[in-house]
Amino acid sequence: MQIGGSFFKIILLVVAFALLVLLAALFPGFFDEIAKNPETPNIPYFIFRTMLRMTAAYFLTVAFGLSYGIIAGLYEKPRRVMIPLLDILQSIPVLGFLPAAILFFINLFPGQLGVEIASVILIFTGQAWAVAFGVYGAVRSIPEDLANAARAFGLTGFKYLRKLLLPFIFPSFITGSILAWGGGWYFLVACEFMTFGGMLYTLPGVGYYLANAVYVQQNIPSALFGLGVFILLVLVINKLIWAPLLEYSDKFKVQTLGGEEVSRARPSLLATLLELFFEKLDDLVEFLSERYSQKIPKIPTVRIELQKPEVVLDPRRMALRQLVIFSFLFLITMYFLGLFVAASLQKPLEDLQLSLKTHPEAYLIPYFALRSMFRIFVAYLIALAWTLAAGVIITRNKFLSNIFLPIFDIGQSVPALALFPFIMIIVFKYVGTGSIGLELASILLLLTGSQWYLLFNIIGAIKRIPKDITEAASSFGIKDWKFVRYIILPAIFPGIIVGSIQAWGGAWNATIVSEYINYGGYVQFEANYSGVELNSITAVVGEKVSRIDCFGGKCSGMLEVSGVGNHNASLIFHSSSGELQLPISFAVGDVGSAPENNTAITIPASSGYITLLTPVNGSSPLHPYSVTGLGAFINKATAEWGDPWLITIAIATMSLTVILLNHFVWGYLFMKAERYKFEMT
Amino acid sequence: MPLLSVRHVSKSFTKNGEKIRVLNSITFDVQPHEFVCILGQSGCGKSTLLRIIAGLEKPTSGEVLFNGEPIQGPDPKRATMIFQTFALLPWLTVRENIELGMEAIGIPKIKRHAIASHYIKLCELEGFENAYPPELSGGMKQRVGIARALAVEPEILLMDEPFSSLDALTAQTLREDVLEIWRDTSIPTNTILMITHLIQEAVFMADRVIVLSKRPAKVVGDIPIDLPRPRVNYERHPVFFEICDRIEKLIRE
Numbered sequence: 001m002q003i004g005g006s007f008f009k010i011i012l013l014v015v016a017f018a019l020l021v022l023l024a025a026l027f028p029g030f031f032d033e034i035a036k037n038p039e040t041p042n043i044p045y046f047i048f049r050t051m052l053r054m055t056a057a058y059f060l061t062v063a064f065g066l067s068y069g070i071i072a073g074l075y076e077k078p079r080r081v082m083i084p085l086l087d088i089l090q091s092i093p094v095l096g097f098l099p100a101a102i103l104f105f106i107n108l109f110p111g112q113l114g115v116e117i118a119s120v121i122l123i124f125t126g127q128a129w130a131v132a133f134g135v136y137g138a139v140r141s142i143p144e145d146l147a148n149a150a151r152a153f154g155l156t157g158f159k160y161l162r163k164l165l166l167p168f169i170f171p172s173f174i175t176g177s178i179l180a181w182g183g184g185w186y187f188l189v190a191c192e193f194m195t196f197g198g199m200l201y202t203l204p205g206v207g208y209y210l211a212n213a214v215y216v217q218q219n220i221p222s223a224l225f226g227l228g229v230f231i232l233l234v235l236v237i238n239k240l241i242w243a244p245l246l247e248y249s250d251k252f253k254v255q256t257l258g259g260e261e262v263s264r265a266r267p268s269l270l271a272t273l274l275e276l277f278f279e280k281l282d283d284l285v286e287f288l289s290e291r292y293s294q295k296i297p298k299i300p301t302v303r304i305e306l307q308k309p310e311v312v313l314d315p316r317r318m319a320l321r322q323l324v325i326f327s328f329l330f331l332i333t334m335y336f337l338g339l340f341v342a343a344s345l346q347k348p349l350e351d352l353q354l355s356l357k358t359h360p361e362a363y364l365i366p367y368f369a370l371r372s373m374f375r376i377f378v379a380y381l382i383a384l385a386w387t388l389a390a391g392v393i394i395t396r397n398k399f400l401s402n403i404f405l406p407i408f409d410i411g412q413s414v415p416a417l418a419l420f421p422f423i424m425i426i427v428f429k430y431v432g433t434g435s436i437g438l439e440l441a442s443i444l445l446l447l448t449g450s451q452w453y454l455l456f457n458i459i460g461a462i463k464r465i466p467k468d469i470t471e472a473a474s475s476f477g478i479k480d481w482k483f484v485r486y487i488i489l490p491a492i493f494p495g496i497i498v499g500s501i502q503a504w505g506g507a508w509n510a511t512i513v514s515e516y517i518n519y520g521g522y523v524q525f526e527a528n529y530s531g532v533e534l535n536s537i538t539a540v541v542g543e544k545v546s547r548i549d550c551f552g553g554k555c556s557g558m559l560e561v562s563g564v565g566n567h568n569a570s571l572i573f574h575s576s577s578g579e580l581q582l583p584i585s586f587a588v589g590d591v592g593s594a595p596e597n598n599t600a601i602t603i604p605a606s607s608g609y610i611t612l613l614t615p616v617n618g619s620s621p622l623h624p625y626s627v628t629g630l631g632a633f634i635n636k637a638t639a640e641w642g643d644p645w646l647i648t649i650a651i652a653t654m655s656l657t658v659i660l661l662n663h664f665v666w667g668y669l670f671m672k673a674e675r676y677k678f679e680m681t
Numbered sequence: 682m683p684l685l686s687v688r689h690v691s692k693s694f695t696k697n698g699e700k701i702r703v704l705n706s707i708t709f710d711v712q713p714h715e716f717v718c719i720l721g722q723s724g725c726g727k728s729t730l731l732r733i734i735a736g737l738e739k740p741t742s743g744e745v746l747f748n749g750e751p752i753q754g755p756d757p758k759r760a761t762m763i764f765q766t767f768a769l770l771p772w773l774t775v776r777e778n779i780e781l782g783m784e785a786i787g788i789p790k791i792k793r794h795a796i797a798s799h800y801i802k803l804c805e806l807e808g809f810e811n812a813y814p815p816e817l818s819g820g821m822k823q824r825v826g827i828a829r830a831l832a833v834e835p836e837i838l839l840m841d842e843p844f845s846s847l848d849a850l851t852a853q854t855l856r857e858d859v860l861e862i863w864r865d866t867s868i869p870t871n872t873i874l875m876i877t878h879l880i881q882e883a884v885f886m887a888d889r890v891i892v893l894s895k896r897p898a899k900v901v902g903d904i905p906i907d908l909p910r911p912r913v914n915y916e917r918h919p920v921f922f923e924i925c926d927r928i929e930k931l932i933r934e
Contacts, residue, residue, distance in 0.1 A: 468768035475735050476782035476833065477757045486781065490772045676772045679815055 020228070033221035039209055040222065047233060050192070050205040053116070054184050057123035061180050064128050066173070069135025070165070083136070088330050088659065090129035090505075095190060095512035096634045096651045098122055100341040102194055102201055107343075115201050119191035126187040127180035134176025138169035162282070171249040178242050182412075185234060186449075189417035190513065206230050207418065214421035215519060215563050218542075223421060231414055244268035327659075331652070338648035347644055355645040362646050365633065369657050372515065372629035375439070376507040379446035383454050383503060384496075391458035391492075392484055405459075412452035416506075417513060419448050424519045433520070433544075433560065438627050442514045449510030453502035461495025462488060466678055494673035501666045508658050511631030516639075520544075520562035521624035523586075527555040531608025538572040561622070573610070584612070630654050682749055683710035684872055685734065685837060690743035692729055693897075702897040703729050706743065709891050709900060711837070716863055716873045718883035721893035722932060727876045730898070731841050734874065735762050747836075757786055761830040765842040767822045769814040775825050776801065776810040782833045796832055803862065804828040820851035827859065831870055840875040844882065856886060857913065864910075880925050880932075885912055892931045902931040 024030045034040055072082040101122055106114035142165070150164045193211035194201040200216075202208050210226030213219045248271035342348060356362050390408075394401045423444050431437035465488070473479075473487045525539065525548050534550040541561045548557035561567055566587050573580045582601065601610045623640070626632040630650060637646035692704040703726035711717050721727040732738045734745055736755040744751045747759055761782065769778050776797055783793045801810055804824040814822055823843060830838055843859075844852035863873055877883050883890045884906055892902035906924060908915050915921050 466766065466768070468764045468766045469770065471732070471735075471737050472762065472764060472768035474737060475755045475757065475760070475762045475839075476785050476829075477755065478781070478785040482785060487770070490770070493772075675813060675815075678771055 016228075027221075030221045033219055034225045037213065037217060037219055037222040039212060040225075042204070043206070043209065043229060046204055046206050046209050047229070049203070050188065050207065050233070053120055053123065053191075053203070053205065054181070054188065057120045057127060057184055058177070058181065060120070060124040061127040061131050061184075062177070064124070065131025065135055065176065065180075068128075068132040069137075069169075070139055070161075072132075073136045073139025085329075086129060086132060086136075088333070088655070090133075092651065092655045093509045093512055093658070094122060094125045094187065095509050096631075096647075096654065097125075097337075098190060098194065098512075100638060100647060104340065104343065106201075112203070115194075115203055119188075119203055122191055123184045123187045126183045130179040130183060131173065131176040134172040134179075135169050138172035139165065142168050158285075162285075167252045170252040174242075174245050174249040178246065181237075181242065182415075185415040186417055189415055189420075206233060210418055211421065214425070218563050220425070227414075227418055227422070230418055231410065234414070235410065241270070244270040245274075247271070248274065327656070330655070330659075334648055334652040334655075337651070338644055341647050342644035347642060352645050355643050359637075359641060359643065359646060361633070362649065365630065365650060365653050368628060368630040368633050368650075369653055371627075372508075372511050372631055372654075373657065373661075375443060375515075375627070375629060376446055376450075376504065376511070379443045379450060379507060380500070380503060382443070383447055383451035384500075387451060387455040387458050387499075388496075391455060391462055392488060395459060395462040408452075408455060408459075412456065416445075416448040416510065420445055420513065421519065423448065424517060428519075428562070433625055435627070438517070438625055441517065441625075442627050442629075445514030446507045446510050449514070450503035450507040453506055454496070454499040457495045457499030457502070458492055461492035464495075464678075465491045469678070490676050491678070493676040494670075497666065497669050497673045501662065501670070504661065504666070505658065508654060511629060511654075512634060513631070515627050515629040515631035516635035517625040519625065520560070521622050521626075522558040522560055523622055525555070525557055525559040526613040527610055528613065529553055529555065529608060529610040532610070533575050533577070534610075535574045535576065538574065539569055540572070541567050541569040558623075630657075683746075684713045684715075684748065685711040685874070686746040686749075687730075687734065688744050688746060690730065690733060690740045690745065691897075692726070692733065692738070692741050704733075704740070705897040705899040707893075707898065707900055708743075709903060711872060711874055714871050716860075716886060716888045717875070718887035718890045719874070719876045719893060720880065720883045720890050720928065720932070721876075721878065721898060722895060723878050725893050725896050726898040727878075727893055728841055730893075731762070731839055731874070731876050735760055735839050757782055757833045757835060759835060760837045760839050761833055761835045763823070763826050763830050763838065763840040763843045765845050767814070767819075767826045767846075769822060769825055769829075771814050774811050774813055775806060775817070778814065778825055779829045779832050782829055786833060796834075797828075800828040800832045803831070803865075803868070805858070818851075819847045820855055823847060823855060824858075827862070831862070831868060834869045836870065837872040837874060838870050840873065842876055842878070845877075845879075856882065857911075860886060860911070880928050881916075884908070884921060884924050884928070885916065890928060892928055894932070894934075901934065902928065904928060904931075 039046075068082065068086070072079045072086070102115060102118045105118035105121070108114060109117060146164065146168070150160060155163050188205070189207035189211065192203045192205040192207035193215070202212070206226060206229055210223055210230060213222035213226055247268065390404070394404050424441055427437055427441040427444065431440055469487065469491070473483060478486060525537075525546075527537070527548075527550075529550065530553060534555065536550055537548040537555055537557075539546045539548060539559045541559065542563075544560040544562060546558060546560045548555050548559065559569070566585060568583065568585045571582045571584060573582065601612065602608075624635075626635070630653065634647060634650045634654070637643050637650055687707055687709050690704055690707045691702070693700055693702040695701070707730060709717075719727050719730065729738065733740050734752075736745075736752050736759075746752070752759070770781070773781065779797045779800060780793050783796060788796070801807060804827055806821070806824055806828060809817065809821060814825065817825070826843070840859075844855055847855065859873075862868065863871060865871075875883075875886065887906055890902070890904045890906060891900055892904065893899070894901045904924070904927070908918075908921065908924075912921075
C-alpha cells in the first residue's frame with residue numbers, strides 16, 4: 001500500500017484534467033449531458049451522505065475491531081473461539097447477503113432508514129475483519145521485554161492499555177483501518193444502488209449518482225463525471241486523513257536492533273490535533289479518577305502469556321480437528337442465517353424438499369461452485385501474469401516506477417464496483433452479450449476485484465528483499481533472467497501467497513456481482529394475434545435487436561434490453577402481406593410480476609388484432625445477463641425465486657469452499673512459503 | 682604493480698534534497714597476497730567504499746583499478762563479498778547456496794559439486810550440506826558465506842564487517858580460521874580487503890590498516906602492522922596496544 005502524494009501524482013491529475021478538457025472539446029455535448037442530468041446539482045449533498053455512511057460504518061468497525069482484537073489477543077480462553085470464528089466470518093462473501101439484509105432492515109424500519117441501516121451494517125461487515133485481525137496480531141506481538149518493562153514500572157490495568165497496549169498497536173490499527181476503509185468503498189457502490197425483487201433501492205450518494213447515470217439514465221458523460229468525483233473523493237480522504245495518520249503511526253513503531261533510521265518529519269496538523277486530544281483526554285481521566293477513585297471498578301490486571309509474534313493471515317491456524325468442529329458450528333450458524341433470510345423474505349423456512357423440487361438446479365450447486373472456481377482461476381492467472389511482470393519490471397526501473405506506481409495507487413483506490421458499469425458497457429458493445437461476451441465481462445470484473453491485492457503484495461515483497469541479498473547476487477554475477485528466477489521469484493513467494501489468499505477472497509465476493517449482471521438482460525415477450533398471419537416480430541430496443549417467432553396465433557420469445565428503467569422499443573410485425581412498425585414503451589424492473597393489463601392493437605392493413613401481453617405499459621420482469629456459477633445462483637435464489645433455503649445453501653457452499661481452499665491449498669502453500677522468508681537480524 | 686588501486690575516489694549522494702558527501706578523494710593500493718583492513722567509525726562511508734570496489738556502486742569521481750584496468754561493474758572472478766548479515770538465500774541448502782555463485786559464472790554441474798565439496802570441507806561445514814540457513818548458528822552461517830565467496834575463486838576477497846553480528850567467542854574462532862584460509866596456498870584467493878570498526882580486530886588480522894576519518898571520509902593513516910604471525914600470542918603484548926592506541930588517536934582527531 002502506498003498512500004500519500006508524490007510529484008507524479010500531481011502530474012497525473014493534471015493529465016487527467018487535460019484529458020477532460022480534450023474530451024469536452026471533441027464531444028461538445030459532453031458537459032451539456034452532465035449539466036442536463038437533474039442529479040448533478042445534488043453532488044455536494046451526495047458526497048456528504050456518502051461520507052456520513054462511510055464514517056458511521058467505520059466507527060462501528062473501530063469499536064468492534066478494537067474490542068474484539070484486544071480481547072482475543074489478551075485472553076487465552078476467548079481466543080480459542082474468537083479467532084476461528086473470525087476466520088469463518090471473514091470467509092463469508094458479504095455481498096451475498098446484501099439483498100436479504102436490505103429486505104430484513106426494510107421490514108424492521110420501513111423506508112429509507114431501513115436501507116440506510118442495512119447499508120451501514122453491510123459496509124461494516126466488509127470492513128471489520130481487517131481491523132480486528134490487525135489489532136489482534138499487534139496485541140500478540142508485543143515484545144516480551146517491553147511488556148515486562150511496563151509491568152516493572154507498575155503499569156497495570158487501564159494505564160497498561162493507555163500507555164503501552166494502545167500506542168503499540170496503533171500502527172497495525174492504522175494499516176488495518178486503511179484496508180478496511182478501502183473495503184468500505186468497495187461495498188459502498190453496491191449498497192447505494194440495489195436492484196432487487198423488481199424494486200430499485202437507492203440511497204443518495206456518489207455511488208448512486210454513478211450507477212444511476214449508467215443504468216437508468218444511460219448518460220455516459222455523467223457516469224464518467226461521477227467516477228471522477230468518486231476517485232477524487234477517495235484520493236482526497238487518503239491524502240488528508242490516512243496519509244498523515246500513517247506517517248504519524250511511524251512514531252509508535254518499536255525499533256528493532258539494526259533497523260533503519262527513521263527520519264522524523266514535521267508532524268502534520270492532524271497528528272498535532274490527535275496528540276492534543278489524547279493529552280486532554282488523559283487529563284480528564286486523571287482528574288476523574290482522582291475524584292472518583294473509589295467508585296471506579298478496577299480493571300483486573302492482565303496477565304499476558306507472551307509468545308512469538310504470530311502470523312495473522314496463516315490459513316492453517318486452525319487444526320483439522322478444530323476445522324471439523326467449526327464446520328459444524330458453521331452449519332448451525334448458517335441455519336440461523338437461513339432463518340434470518342426467511343424472516344426478511346417473509347417466507348417460511350420449512351420445506352427444503354419443495355425448494356429442491358421447484359428449483360432442481362439446486363442439485364447442481366457443486367457444479368456451479370466448480371464453474372465459479374474455474375472462472376476465478378482464469379482471472380487469477382491473468383492477474384498473476386501481469387502483476388508479476390509489472391512488479392518485477394517496475395521495481396527494477398526507477399523511471400517506470402515513478403510513472404506507474406502512482407497510476408496503480410490510484411487504480412487500486414478506485415472501488416472495483418464503480419468500474420463495473422464501464423467494463424460492461426465496453427465489453428457488451430464490442431464483444432456482444434453472447435456467452436463469450438458475458439464470460440469475458442465476468443472474468444474482467446473478477447479481475448478488477450482481485451488483482452490489486454496481488455500487485456501490491458508483490459511490489460511490497462520485492463521492495464522488502466534485503467539489500468545485502470541483491471548485492472550478494474550481483475557480486476556473484478547473477479543478473480537478468482537468472483536474477484529473476486533465482487532471487488526475485490523465490491524471495492517474493494511468501495508475498496505472492498499472501499496476495500493470492502486476499503485476491504481469491506476478493507474474487508469470491510466479486511462473483512456475486514460479476515456472474516449476474518443487472519445492467520440488462522432479457523424480458524419475456526408474449527403476444528396473441530388473430531385475423532392476420534404473422535411470421536415473426538422484430539423488436540428493437542436501443543441497439544438490441546431481438547427476433548420473436550410467431551406460430552398459431554401466439555408469439556413468444558425473449559426481448560433483449562440494456563439497462564433498467566424505461567425503454568422505448570420499436571416492434572416490427574412481419575406478415576406475408578407486409579410489415580407494420582409500432583412504437584411501444586415499457587418499464588423494466590430488475591425482476592417483478594408480469595403485468596396484468598393487455599393492450600389490443602389493430603393492424604389496419606390486413607384488418608386483424610394483436611394483443612400484446614408482455615411487455616407493455618408497466619413493469620416487466622427482467623432476467624439479467626448471467627453466466628453459470630455459484631454467484632449467479634445466489635442472485636437468482638434471492639432476486640428471482642426468493643427461496644431462503646436455496647440462498648442459505650448456496651452461501652454456505654461458497655463459504656465452505658473458501659474455507660476448504662484456504663485450508664488445503666493456500667494453507668499448504670503458506671507453510672511451504674515459510675522457508676522462503678528472510679530472517680530478521 | 683598493485684592488484685587493486687583506489688584512485689581519488691569520492692562519493693556523494695542527495696538525501697531529502699540535501700547533498701551529502703560520503704567519501705573524500707580516497708586513495709590507496711592493495712598488493713597481491715596482502716591482508717588490508719579499512720578502519721573507520723560507523724557511518725563514515727567505509728561500506729560505500731567497499732561497494733564501489735566491488736563494482737556494486739559507481740564513484741562520483743575517481744576510479745578503481747584492478748591489475749591496472751579500471752573496473753566496470755561487479756565481476757565474481759575479480760572479487761566476491763562477505764556480508765555482515767551473511768546474505769544467504771533462506772530457500773537454498775548450504776550446498777545450493779555455495780553452488781549458486783559458480784552456476785552464475787557457468788561452471789558445469791559436476792565440477793561445481795566437486796569444488797563446493799572442497800570448500801565445504803575447508804570451512805568445516807561437513808554434515809551441514811543439506812541444512813537450510815535458518816537452521817544454522819550465526820557462526821555456521823558466516824562459514825557458508827565464506828565458502829560461497831571463495832568457491833568462485835576470486836582474486837580478492839572483500840569482507841564487510843564479517844564478524845560484527847557474531848558473539849565474541851565465535852567471532853574470534855572465525856577470525857583465526859579466516860587467517861588460516863588466507864595463508865593456505867592451495868586456494869587461489871589470497872588477497873583480502875576487510876572493513877571493520879574494531880581497532881583490535883584490524884590490528885589482529887591485517888598486514889596494513891587504512892584509517893578513515895569521520896564523514897566525509899578521507900584516509901588519515903596507512904599503518905603497516907609488523908607484528909609476527911600467528912598473532913594470538915601477541916594479543917596481550919604492549920606493542921599490540923601501542924599500535925591500537927596510535928590508531929585510536931588518528932580516528933579521534
